Amino acid sequence: MALILNEEQQSLKDIAKEFLQKNAPVTHFREIRDTQNELGYDQSLWSEMVNLGWSGILIPEEYGGFDFGMVGMGSIFEEMGRTLTPSPLFSTGVLGASLLTLGGDDKQKQNYLPRIVDGSLTTALALEEGNRHSPFSISTKATKAGNDYKISGEKTFVIDGHCSNLIVVAARTEGSDDDASGITLFLVEADADGIEITKTSMVDSRNCANIKFNDITVLSSNLLGEENNGAAILEEVLDRAQIAISAEMLGNASQAFDVTLDYLKERKQFGSVIGTFQALQHRAAEMYSELELTKSSVIAACNAVDENSNDLKRMASLAKYKAGETNHLVTNEAVQMHGGVGVTDEYDVGLYLKRARVTEQIFGNSEYHLDRYATLSEY
Amino acid sequence: MTDLQTFREETRDWLEANCPQEMRKPGDVAWGGRNPQFSHPDQKIWLERMGEKGWTCPTWPKEYGGGGLSKEENKILQEEMGAIGARSPLGSFGIWMLGPALLEFANEEQKKEHLPPIVRGEVWWCQGYSEPGSGSDLASLSTKAVEDGDNYVINGQKIWTSYADKADKIFCLVRTGPQEPKHDGISFLLIDMDQPGVTTRPITLISGKSPFCETFFDDAKAPTKDLVGGLNKGWTVAKRLLEHERTMISAMGLSGGGDGSKKTKSGLAEIGKKYVGIDADQKISDKALRRKVAMHDLNSRAFGLTMQRVGEETKVGAPSPAAAMGKYYGTEHNKLRYELMLEAMGTQGVGWDGEGFSMEELAITRDWLRTKANSIEGGTSEVQLNVISKRVLGLPDK
Numbered sequence: 001m002a003l004i005l006n007e008e009q010q011s012l013k014d015i016a017k018e019f020l021q022k023n024a025p026v027t028h029f030r031e032i033r034d035t036q037n038e039l040g041y042d043q044s045l046w047s048e049m050v051n052l053g054w055s056g057i058l059i060p061e062e063y064g065g066f067d068f069g070m071v072g073m074g075s076i077f078e079e080m081g082r083t084l085t086p087s088p089l090f091s092t093g094v095l096g097a098s099l100l101t102l103g104g105d106d107k108q109k110q111n112y113l114p115r116i117v118d119g120s121l122t123t124a125l126a127l128e129e130g131n132r133h134s135p136f137s138i139s140t141k142a143t144k145a146g147n148d149y150k151i152s153g154e155k156t157f158v159i160d161g162h163c164s165n166l167i168v169v170a171a172r173t174e175g176s177d178d179d180a181s182g183i184t185l186f187l188v189e190a191d192a193d194g195i196e197i198t199k200t201s202m203v204d205s206r207n208c209a210n211i212k213f214n215d216i217t218v219l220s221s222n223l224l225g226e227e228n229n230g231a232a233i234l235e236e237v238l239d240r241a242q243i244a245i246s247a248e249m250l251g252n253a254s255q256a257f258d259v260t261l262d263y264l265k266e267r268k269q270f271g272s273v274i275g276t277f278q279a280l281q282h283r284a285a286e287m288y289s290e291l292e293l294t295k296s297s298v299i300a301a302c303n304a305v306d307e308n309s310n311d312l313k314r315m316a317s318l319a320k321y322k323a324g325e326t327n328h329l330v331t332n333e334a335v336q337m338h339g340g341v342g343v344t345d346e347y348d349v350g351l352y353l354k355r356a357r358v359t360e361q362i363f364g365n366s367e368y369h370l371d372r373y374a375t376l377s378e379y
Numbered sequence: 380m381t382d383l384q385t386f387r388e389e390t391r392d393w394l395e396a397n398c399p400q401e402m403r404k405p406g407d408v409a410w411g412g413r414n415p416q417f418s419h420p421d422q423k424i425w426l427e428r429m430g431e432k433g434w435t436c437p438t439w440p441k442e443y444g445g446g447g448l449s450k451e452e453n454k455i456l457q458e459e460m461g462a463i464g465a466r467s468p469l470g471s472f473g474i475w476m477l478g479p480a481l482l483e484f485a486n487e488e489q490k491k492e493h494l495p496p497i498v499r500g501e502v503w504w505c506q507g508y509s510e511p512g513s514g515s516d517l518a519s520l521s522t523k524a525v526e527d528g529d530n531y532v533i534n535g536q537k538i539w540t541s542y543a544d545k546a547d548k549i550f551c552l553v554r555t556g557p558q559e560p561k562h563d564g565i566s567f568l569l570i571d572m573d574q575p576g577v578t579t580r581p582i583t584l585i586s587g588k589s590p591f592c593e594t595f596f597d598d599a600k601a602p603t604k605d606l607v608g609g610l611n612k613g614w615t616v617a618k619r620l621l622e623h624e625r626t627m628i629s630a631m632g633l634s635g636g637g638d639g640s641k642k643t644k645s646g647l648a649e650i651g652k653k654y655v656g657i658d659a660d661q662k663i664s665d666k667a668l669r670r671k672v673a674m675h676d677l678n679s680r681a682f683g684l685t686m687q688r689v690g691e692e693t694k695v696g697a698p699s700p701a702a703a704m705g706k707y708y709g710t711e712h713n714k715l716r717y718e719l720m721l722e723a724m725g726t727q728g729v730g731w732d733g734e735g736f737s738m739e740e741l742a743i744t745r746d747w748l749r750t751k752a753n754s755i756e757g758g759t760s761e762v763q764l765n766v767i768s769k770r771v772l773g774l775p776d777k
Contacts, residue, residue, distance in 0.1 A: 003688035004695065261772060276775050281768035288767055289704040296684035321677050367670075374673040379648035379663050 013075035040207035050119030063113035070305035074247035081251020091160035096123025103233035124164035142171035161209030246323035324366035411500025429468035444495035473497035507551035524553035543592035567613035586748035629705035707763035717747035
């Protein structure tokens with residue numbers, strides 16, 4: 001397993017960095033936020049990302065994608081973490097692409113995947129029902145009605161839920177509320193009758209929604225994968241999503257750290273640059289160590305996807321755990337080391353802190369992944 | 380067949396013919412020296428055969444007795460030795476620390492004189508760096524060497540000299556330029572321990588063991604030709620040698636269950652299960668301990684991956700800046716590992732000797748105490764954090 005990028009991957013990362021720093025720096029995010037952009041991202045920027053091929057990175061070539069792999073996708077997410085760039089790449093290019101690639105039948109793949117690649121379709125995953133990640137705690141019910149299904153229930157923390165064309169809903173067709181078996185995935189058009197979507201305003205000013213399904217009708221041809229076996233697909237998709245978001249978190253933490261390091265080298269108090277103070281130097285050195293560990297964990301996890309590792313689940317938990325812990329530490333320290341200006345809206349560090357806390361919640365925080373890692377390791 | 384494939388087959392055949400069966404079992408490693416001690420006759424045979432081939436120092440040039448292998452060939456040798464469980468033939472600070480420094484800084488005559496005996500395990504070297512008044516501030520050292528004809532006369536005291544009581548020679552930092560600024564008055568000198576002017580006294584550690592000594596120089600002598608790297612230029616040699624030492628120590632953080640991909644359960648988790656018990660789901664019944672074990676395992680894995688990445692980065696380009704955190708993180712992590720073992724073992728973890736404790740329990744307790752020195756020796760964690768701050772992060776001194 002290589003833990004450094006090959007030439008192709010490095011070139012993709014360089015292009016992503018250049019593109020994002022030029023077209024979507026933090027000022028771009030501030031503009032989206034301050035103008036209360038209804039979409040939550042910039043459509044023309046998204047089109048350019050699509051033109052760069054990003055939405056098709058995880059999609060097989062036979063469906064128009066580029067099959068470039070998770071190491072490549074991770075590099076892009078890391079760079080987007082640095083610039084805080086809002087886009088539907090996570091909900092569509094990772095979640096939607098993986099759900100359909102791993103769970104879809106050929107007809108569904110033919111129908112949807114090329115549209116993800118060309119940017120004409122955006123997707124969302126409606127999974128969570130409580131205030132923390134618990135992928136199998138599902139009480140949203142899907143009951144058979146002739147050849148169709150009726151779905152009723154409420155979903156929360158649906159990323160890009162208010163601005164996607166296609167929603168994948170995890171609903172219970174059998175069993176009790178916490179069973180892994182008996183979960184079925186459905187493809188639902190966002191404008192179907194009986195769907196109530198409420199955009200939620202989150203601390204990071206990015207896109208989330210609560211979605212209510214009021215006895216909506218879904219054709220059985222829109223079932224994704226087999227009935228009652230949705231958990232298996234979900235698990236595989238969540239591994240990939242956890243790894244992609246970990247890469248974003250690595251970028252978020254790295255940027256917050258770099259900005260702080262610059263500040264330590266220029267801010268003067270007591271007649272010296274504050275970066276000369278050992279109390280701050282040692283904390284910076286500890287953060288550096290944690291960032292290095294996180295970097296290794298993230299790239300190893302990306303590799304585990306591309307190499308189809310049989311240890312993928314644990315690698316996903318490793319990445320999300322380390323990224324969560326490190327991002328938490330670094331964003332807190334970044335604000336503290338900036339002193340007064342760190343808590344102003346004018347300085348960017350606060351934006352990284354806010355985004356850090358939301359990404360921590362996405363598909364399991366560090367405590368969730370500690371527990372999962374221990375369980376998978378049979379202790 | 381490629382050259383490397385041929386090399387692999389030849390190596391496999393040679394090891395098969397030359398590695399004694401006894402040396403394919405776990406056990407202690409020989410340290411050689413003028414009066415070598417062998418715990419088994421096969422240890423002697425194994426050392427002689429490997430020394431003859433230069434494979435105690437596989438990548439050193441052949442002209443100095445080394446194996447002359449490329450990095451790739453050495454990797455194959457290590458893999459093939461690993462495959463039959465072959466023990467390392469020789470433990471030596473000469474190999475790990477002094478040799479690489481000599482290869483870089485010594486003159487031709489010094490290399491020819493000192494390197495081949497290291498390869499064959501004929502000289503046991505120890506390190507004379509720290510002094511009672513010069514720990515983290517190593518460059519303040521005051522052991523003096525004064526030129527007197529063909530010799531230097533040395534007076535002073537070293538401390539924390541590992542195995543000084545068993546070693547034949549010492550590589551030593553001495554002050555040769557008392558009027559110079561502190562970093563510019565130090566030389567790197569090789570001194571024979573077998574002379575009236577050198578005495579040693581073991582230091583008993585909190586673990587009950589005595590791997591370290593104090594070493595006293597009273598008009599000890601060393602030939603001027605044994606000064607390495609130039610007069611008053613010893614600090615450069617010293618710094619490089621410390622890097623080798625830190626690499627050696629940071630590897631300790633990896634030894635304990637670092638590579639989670641090879642086994643499902645870590646040693647820590649097994650100890651946890653054994654001492655605190657399991658619940659109906661086969662999980663460690665103490666939830667708080669289970670959480671700490673998982674945290675440790677995850678960090679072990681992240682650290683192991685990082686050291687692997689450092690290796691890959693170094694191979695393709697310049698030395699990786701992340702190498703600087705290896706010693707700091709590895710030793711702190713290893714200390715935590717032993718703290719967790721003790722936490723799991725309860726009163727069985729705090730026995731000293733005799734009845735009521737298993738050999739393993741007593742060994743863990745002693746090792747726990749020994750790990751406390753890991754983050755002190757070879758540069759304290761605080762010094763390592765200084766190194767990261769300044770050299771990697773570029774934070775200013777003033």
